[in-house]
Amino acid sequence: MSVEEIRKQMEGVARELWGKKRTNELAEQVELTAAALATLDAIALGSSDDFDYLEGR
Amino acid sequence: MAKPHELLITEALAAIRSGSLSPLELVDSVLDRIEATEPRIAAWVHIDASTARARAKRIQERRDFSGRLAGIPMGFKDLYDVEDMPTAAGFKPWQNRIAQTDADVVASLRAQGMVPLGKTVTTQFAFSDPPPTRNPWSLDRTASGSSSGSGASVAARQICAALGTQTTGSNLRPAAYNGIVGFKPSYGLLSRRGIEPLAWSMDHPGILARSVEDAALILDSMVARSGSYQDAAQASQKPRFGLLTDWVEVASPEIRSNVENVAKTFVSAGAEVKELKIGVDLEVIKAAQWTLLQVEALELHRSLFAREKDHYAPRMRAMLEVAHTMPAWAHVKAERLRRRIRAAVDVLFAQVDCLLSPVSPDLPPLISEQTTGDYSFLSAWSMLGLPAFSVPSGLTDAGLPLAIQLGARRGHDEHAIRAAAWSETVLGRLPPPLL
Numbered sequence: 001m002s003v004e005e006i007r008k009q010m011e012g013v014a015r016e017l018w019g020k021k022r023t024n025e026l027a028e029q030v031e032l033t034a035a036a037l038a039t040l041d042a043i044a045l046g047s048s049d050d051f052d053y054l055e056g057r
Numbered sequence: 058m059a060k061p062h063e064l065l066i067t068e069a070l071a072a073i074r075s076g077s078l079s080p081l082e083l084v085d086s087v088l089d090r091i092e093a094t095e096p097r098i099a100a101w102v103h104i105d106a107s108t109a110r111a112r113a114k115r116i117q118e119r120r121d122f123s124g125r126l127a128g129i130p131m132g133f134k135d136l137y138d139v140e141d142m143p144t145a146a147g148f149k150p151w152q153n154r155i156a157q158t159d160a161d162v163v164a165s166l167r168a169q170g171m172v173p174l175g176k177t178v179t180t181q182f183a184f185s186d187p188p189p190t191r192n193p194w195s196l197d198r199t200a201s202g203s204s205s206g207s208g209a210s211v212a213a214r215q216i217c218a219a220l221g222t223q224t225t226g227s228n229l230r231p232a233a234y235n236g237i238v239g240f241k242p243s244y245g246l247l248s249r250r251g252i253e254p255l256a257w258s259m260d261h262p263g264i265l266a267r268s269v270e271d272a273a274l275i276l277d278s279m280v281a282r283s284g285s286y287q288d289a290a291q292a293s294q295k296p297r298f299g300l301l302t303d304w305v306e307v308a309s310p311e312i313r314s315n316v317e318n319v320a321k322t323f324v325s326a327g328a329e330v331k332e333l334k335i336g337v338d339l340e341v342i343k344a345a346q347w348t349l350l351q352v353e354a355l356e357l358h359r360s361l362f363a364r365e366k367d368h369y370a371p372r373m374r375a376m377l378e379v380a381h382t383m384p385a386w387a388h389v390k391a392e393r394l395r396r397r398i399r400a401a402v403d404v405l406f407a408q409v410d411c412l413l414s415p416v417s418p419d420l421p422p423l424i425s426e427q428t429t430g431d432y433s434f435l436s437a438w439s440m441l442g443l444p445a446f447s448v449p450s451g452l453t454d455a456g457l458p459l460a461i462q463l464g465a466r467r468g469h470d471e472h473a474i475r476a477a478a479w480s481e482t483v484l485g486r487l488p489p490p491l492l
Binding site for chain 1: 099112114338343344345351372379380382383384390391394395
């Protein structure tokens with residue numbers, strides 16, 4: 001699923017949760033999150049083993 | 058001669074121990090100042106004057122000045138539990154939720170003779186819905202958030218110091234916008250028990266004070282250890298700074314110019330300043346931090362939100378609604394990025410003691426803009442748990458405060474304190490705002 005498709009889904013679900021009323025705040029949060037997802041999607045990390053929950057923060 | 062409420066904590070303690078000032082006089086001076094300025098600032102949600110006066114009087118009568126903060130009144134962001142005071146977190150259904158015990162850090166401060174005065178304004182659940190608090194330097198501008206009341210009250214000389222919290226930029230940005238010192242110690246150094254969370258892996262208790270030494274003294278009072286952070290604040294060793302040029306370049310011209318001038322001043326004063334780049338796009342850092350905040354906040358609020366969503370502030374509510382749709386891959390990728398960003402920053406700390414940057418790319422926005430300000434330069438140090446300071450670095454031509462951010466390696470809080478204290482000595486302290 002592309003980020004744009006995720007964004008549409010996000011808007012749809014958020015609108016439904018909000019009671020079909022779109023507010024400025026909701027639009028703002030959708031924009032922020034969609035932009036973050038697009039940024040994360042665009043960066044390639046490869047498959048190196050750098051994800052270890054046990055190492056802690 | 059300075060009035061008691063204008064004194065730094067170190068000055069007030071010296072006066073109390075010498076007998077020239079009583080804790081009750083200090084508390085009364087602070088209360089008078091609050092009465093005179095609070096209608097313009099709106100920094101407090103709860104003040105317990107009678108209990109504070111009684112405690113100050115008791116300390117005076119017993120002449121028990123052995124505690125590190127004997128007789129010093131403090132305020133607490135309304136996320137901290139303070140015994141017998143409400144902890145509302147800006148959430149109406151919690152307005153009368155009285156804390157039965159102190160948060161761990163409040164208890165530690167109380168054991169050192171601190172006098173809890175009251176609770177300061179927070180944005181709801183420490184998120185970004187605009188608070189009522191006004192900036193003492195310019196009443197039409199935001200005092201920032203989410204530690205809005207703690208920042209504004211300390212700047213307005215309503216209180217000697219206050220605690221805030223930081224998950225993204227909520228302690229250092231109010232410090233910068235209000236022209237005071239902000240300190241976020243390393244993640245994990247301080248207990249978070251009794252503090253309402255927002256995102257567990259990034260929530261930090263923070264300090265807002267009027268000098269670096271005051272902030273270090275407060276940290277000493279909250280942490281049981283043999284050494285002294287206050288000693289670090291008195292060291293004269295010149296730090297090795299890394300100027301983060303990739304962040305400086307995207308700041309507004311006024312902020313950029315200030316930080317570049319600060320770097321030149323530091324070099325003139327004998328410090329080493331090396332130009333460095335993190336090498337990770339700022340938008341990537343912000344995206345990772347934003348994703349982590351959303352998923353953690355949603356898990357934290359899921360149950361309460363299902364029951365009480367109508368009481369959530371609009372922006373907080375919208376953030377949680379949208380978080381329900383966050384794909385799992387984004388969370389995994391954000392965590393992977395957190396490790397990559399930490400590795401990139403560790404490379405820089407092999408060369409310098411601390412990283413120098415602006416706190417915010419912009420000056421405090423107008424209240425009419427409905428924002429608590431830009432967090433671009435703050436999310437990295439929160440995500441990585443580094444100790445970081447905001448130190449005042451001058452005033453604009455319009456009289457608004459400017460500030461630098463100093464971040465040190467995680468667990469090296471003494472390095473951050475030494476660098477901040479040295480910077481404060483070189484740059485000087487700001488005068489109080491004209492209220």
